[in-house]
Amino acid sequence: MFGSARHARHLATSAEPPSAGEFAKAAEETLEDLQDRLEEAGLDEDLDISYSDGVLTIRLGDKGTYVINKQTPNRQLWFSSPISGPKRFDYVATEGKWLDTREREPLHQLLYAELEQLTGVSLS
Template structure:
């Protein structure tokens, strides 16, 4: 399992990666991205997505107005939900923007 220091570093990297990827690929300019510490708010026409760090359980939580809530745990290779859905895949589908897994 990932230790606390590495978890914090990885989540910061993931949040910044997602924010930059959205900003770089939102050619229509319809998505607003706001990073505030360990919280990423993504405002779209579909609603507000919230991605944040849950340090006590070492998870990334996503609230999606498109597909609902998710809790993602790092499995040593990627961030996956209990149902096996991968973080970048869920966001790519819900936002209709390709977010690459750069772990």
């Protein structure tokens, strides 16, 4: 009917995209929450966190830089990591989570695991 089993699987697992308002609220709350949590965690003396205009930047000195930013037209958060590279996350309102578009891994889980790997500090 759809031409491929892959297309049918995609339709079965796709959630309804959030409205523009839901996206804006969820993205802003998530980025601000991540900033607060990381600043309170005491990860490293080289840690530099900045958040401005929908872009959260986490600098870990010679360990690398993370950038998480809003992509309003796509209603996604885009993630750039020194470990896993670029990823895109969709907001799934029914779960209250940002999930990777490919592996479906939650944003917080991925970021915290990678930061623990780089700094030795557990955030979970």
